[in-house]
Amino acid sequence: MNNAKALPSYLLQRYQGWKATGYAENQTWYRRLAAEGQRPRAMVISCCDSRVHVTSIFGADQGEFFIHRNIANLVPPYEPDGKQHGTSAAVEYAVNALKVAHLIVLGHSSCGGVAGCIQMCQGKAPELEGQDSFVGRWMDLLRPKYEKVENVEDPAEQQLQLERQAVMTSLENLMTFPWIKEKVEDGTLSLHGLWTDIGEGSLEYYDAKSGEFEPV
Amino acid sequence: MNNAKALPSYLLQRYQGWKATGYAENQTWYRRLAAEGQRPRAMVISCCDSRVHVTSIFGADQGEFFIHRNIANLVPPYEPDGKQHGTSAAVEYAVNALKVAHLIVLGHSSCGGVAGCIQMCQGKAPELEGQDSFVGRWMDLLRPKYEKVENVEDPAEQQLQLERQAVMTSLENLMTFPWIKEKVEDGTLSLHGLWTDIGEGSLEYYDAKSGEFEPV
C-alpha cells in the first residue's frame, strides 16, 4: 500500500489542540478506559450522515456509547451464512461481549440512503439497480417497506415516513437474532427507536403502544 | 415491532439540555445543513469502540465528517456480488455521491476485534469459529495478516502490530474499488491511515514511504 498520505494539516492542528486541552484535562479518564477496557451502557446504530452526532445530542463522553454507523441506520435480518456481515458483527459484540443494556436505532431527516431507496422504487435511479451498486443493494433492505408509503403524495412526507420505516425495520430485524430476542424477553436488554430532525433539533421515539413516532 | 421502549430518562434529560444549549446556539448552522444537505470534506472509517471519538480528536462539528464505524475499522475488498455490503455501501456513498476529498481509516489500541482475531488464530476462541459468529467471520478479513505478527513474542506488541495491519488492510482493500483507485490516481481523493492510543491520546499515521506508522 503505497498511496497513503500524511494527515491534512488542518486536522493535524486540530488534533494537537485536542491533545493539549481535551485530552490533557481528561487524561486520568483516558488512562482508566485504556487500562480497564470499555463498559458502555448502550449501543447506538446511527447513520454515517455527517450532520448526525449522537454524542452531541446525548452529551455522551468517551466510554458511554458503542456506536455503529452505516447508511440509513439499517440492521439486516439474522443470516448466519458464514459470510461477512459487519452490522451483525457489531451488534453481536455489543450484546454478547459487552452486554449493553440498550440498543438504540437513531434515524434522521433528509437521509440520502432513504432518498435513494425512493428513487429506486420509483424507477428513477437505474444507477442503483446493478449488482455493482453497494448502496442500491444495501437499500434493498428497506425496499419492501416502500409499499407502505407509495401512496403518500407529498414527497417530503413520503421521505419522512420511509425514514421512520427504516428505524422500524431495524428494530424488527434485531428481534430475528435469537440472542437478542432472548435478552429482550428476559428483561436484560431493551430496544429503542428514535428519529431526529436535523434542522429543528427535535427528537421522536417509536411508541410501541400506538405504533407511531411521538415527540420525546 | 411491539418491544421498543421509550428513551431512558437520563438520556431524555441530556437531550433536552443539548436542545437548549448546543442546538440553540447553532440553530442557524443546523438549519442550513438541513436545507442545503451535507457536504463533508472527509469520510472517516473508525471502530465502534466507545472510547474512540473521532469528532473529539479532530474537533469536528456537524457536517464535517461522514463517519462509518464498524468492528476494527475494516474495509472488505471490492466484491460486487449483489449481496449486502454495508461498509462498501458507505464508502460508495461517500466517494461517488458526496465526493469527499479524504478517506481516513482510524485504528486504535486495545481493539477488542483485533484481540478476538488473535485468539482465533491461536486456536483459543472456538466460539468465534462457527458460521454463526458474525464477529469471527468479520475478523476473517484480518486473519491472513496474522502470519505477519505470529512470531512477535510480547502479546501487547503483537496486538499493536495487528491493529496496524488492520488499518493497512483497509487501505489496501479500498484500492480494490475501481472508482477509488481511479480517483486516487488522478489526485481527487487521498487515503490516510491512522492509529491512536486511547490511554496516551497519541496519534500515528501510516507513512507510505517508510511503510511504518510514525507519530504525527
Next chain:
Amino acid sequence: MNNAKALPSYLLQRYQGWKATGYAENQTWYRRLAAEGQRPRAMVISCCDSRVHVTSIFGADQGEFFIHRNIANLVPPYEPDGKQHGTSAAVEYAVNALKVAHLIVLGHSSCGGVAGCIQMCQGKAPELEGQDSFVGRWMDLLRPKYEKVENVEDPAEQQLQLERQAVMTSLENLMTFPWIKEKVEDGTLSLHGLWTDIGEGSLEYYDAKSGEFEPV
C-alpha cells in the same frame, strides 16, 4: 493546593444543559430555597454506592431530603469525645438544627462495604485489618453482627442478612443519642429502616413488630 484541575468537559456540557433547562424551569423555587433556607422534612442516611439514588426512588426535589451518604449507611453509637464524627455531626444538624420529622436509613443489595466486612470476619481480607484501612475500621461498626449470620450457608443470603443487620445497627445506634431518644419517645421524630434491591427495584422496610424486613 496546586493540583486541582478544571471540570472535565463532558460535565461542563451537562451542567450547561441543566442550567438552561432544569434550573431555568425552576428558578423561582431555587431562589426561594436560597432566600429562605432549607426546611427538609426528612434525613436519609444512605450508602455512597453509585447505584443508589434516593432522590430517584422517592421522586425527591431540591429541598426535601437532608442526605448523608457513607459506606454501608452506618451510624456509629453516641460518642461525645471531642473528636471528629462526621455521621454524628450530620445527624445532629438534621435533628437539632433542622428539626426533621423522619430519620430514614436506607440499605441496599450488593453492598461492597458489607461484602468487605464478611471477608474480614472470615479471615479472608488481611488488607482490611490494619490501622491504616479506613474501610476496615469503619466496617468494625458492623462486625459484632457477623455472629448472627455466620451460620448462613448460602453466601448471597448471608450478604443480604448482614445488609439488613447494617440497617438495624444504625437504627439501634441512633437511639443511643439522647436527643434522638427523647424526640422519638415524645413523638416528634420517627425512625425508619429500609433496604432496596438494586436489580429488582424492590423496597423493604424494617417492621418493629415482627422484627423482620417486609416488602412495602
Next chain:
Amino acid sequence: MNNAKALPSYLLQRYQGWKATGYAENQTWYRRLAAEGQRPRAMVISCCDSRVHVTSIFGADQGEFFIHRNIANLVPPYEPDGKQHGTSAAVEYAVNALKVAHLIVLGHSSCGGVAGCIQMCQGKAPELEGQDSFVGRWMDLLRPKYEKVENVEDPAEQQLQLERQAVMTSLENLMTFPWIKEKVEDGTLSLHGLWTDIGEGSLEYYDAKSGEFEPV
C-alpha cells in the same frame, strides 16, 4: 430496636410511582448494574444540604457517581489511628477499590455548617463549643481557615469566602493521603474543586493557576 416505623405514605406512593415508571423503563440497566457491580467514573464529596443535588446538576444517572455527603463537604486529613473515619473510608473505597478517575469536592452557598463555624469563631455559638457538639467538633476542621476571612466586613462575602476555603481545605487534605498523592502525581487521578450558588444555579471551579474560583 422496637421504635422503627413504616414508611410515611407519601413516600410509599412516590416509590410505587418510580417503580412503575423510572424503574420499569430502565430495568435492563438496573439489572446489569446489579449483576456486574458499579464502576463509577467519579467520586463526588458534597454537602448533606437538601438543596444541593449533584445528580441533577450533572445529569448523572445510576452508576455514574460514587457520592459521599457530609456537613460542609469536608475531608479530614489522613489519620490512620485505628478509629472510625467515615469520610476517609469513603475516599479509600472510591480510590483504591473502585479506582475512580476524578475526586470532585462540591461546595455551595448558604452552607449551614460554614455559617456555624463563623459563629463559633466569633464567640457567638457557645452551644457548638462543647465536646458533645458533633457539628462543632466537625467544623473544627475548617476553623484554622477563619483567620483568612476574619477581616472581611461584609458577612455575606465572608461566608462565601469561607465556603470556598472549605473546598480548598478538602482538596489540601485529600493530598495528605499517600495513595491519593501518588495517583495524582502519576496522572491516574485528578482532583476538582467546585462551588455552586443555589439561588443562581451558577457554578465556579477552583483554578490552581490563579488560586481563585472562576466561573465555569
